[in-house]
Amino acid sequence: MPTIRPRRSVLYMPGSNARALEKAREIAADALILDLEDAVAPEAKASARDQVCAAVKAGGYGRREIVIRTNGVGTPWFKDDLAAAVEAKPDAILIPKVSAPETLHQIGAQLNGLWAEPTLRIWAMIETPLAILDIERIARAAQDPRARLACFVMGTNDLAKETRARFVPGRAPMLPWLTSAILAARAYGIDILDGVYNDLKNEEGFRAECEQGRDLGFDGKTLIHPAQVGLANAVFAPDEAELTQARAIIAAFEEPENQGKGAIQLGGRMVELLHAEMAKRVVALGEAIG
């Protein structure tokens, strides 16, 4: 079982907001996205870049995964963002509006030229109609180690803007796009995070969207406010009942009488070896969350 990195709660914060960057050291999110793109006004881009990179270099974020979101590849800020982010040594760099695999291959080549740490990963925002139409080829970039692709992040705000789809309970207009991206991510072994929920005061709606995202197969949810972290952590973690059931499945297949069997009955249900594999992942995720 490969090591699992929990990504239940992934909190964006504007790179221009010094208070948020400081506060984030105490927030129980699994990962933080320090944003240089949409959350930062054009006149604040350069100072936000300096501030974010200084914060990452200063550290103090504990086990939280640190991700810097650059401005888009075609913008005047991208080149400096990428160079500064590489130097700051975050865990990953998030590239907005990736619409074709060639972008990821080009960035992979640039990272080599910048002597990026071998452990640095690339995350890709999936938030344009073209990305959805070409999602399989984009995910396939993960097969090229130089592209360093580790995670997709759904940008549902940009998708709504570009398509004119509306945000409605249940997200029917977006479901085909979300599920296509999940399939592509799984086909090539990368993680995938659900988009943000903008309605900060609507806890019921937020819970429903977290549960829907989890049931669709997302690894976690991107968030915009610290108040959203606790619920996302709870929804995307296996609960006690799931952990107990998973341990029971693993134990059942270890019984001498079940050795060599591909399918057994447990508590009135058929379980197969594939369920034991799934159970091992649930237990490993539970242990990784600790």
Ligand SMILES: CC(C)(COP(=O)(O)OP(=O)(O)OC[C@H]1O[C@@H](n2cnc3c(N)ncnc32)[C@H](O)[C@@H]1OP(=O)(O)O)[C@@H](O)C(=O)NCCC(=O)NCCSC(=O)C[C@H](O)C(=O)O
């Ligand atoms: C949405 C906000 C602008 C609300 O800010 P504010 O009104 O200041 O909130 P509060 O008064 O409730 O804040 C309470 C304290 O919490 C801190 N705080 C708030 N948000 C964050 C945060 N995201 N990270 C860390 N800390 C945060 C405040 O500083 C307050 O602290 P204190 O002073 O001690 O009381 C704001 O929440 C915000 O800016 N959120 C993030 C916005 C953002 O990053 N947007 C870009 C990413 S979303 C996106 O683009 C997705 C994608 O690309 C797509 O297309 O969908």
Ligand SMILES: [Mg+2]
């Ligand atoms: Mg966006």
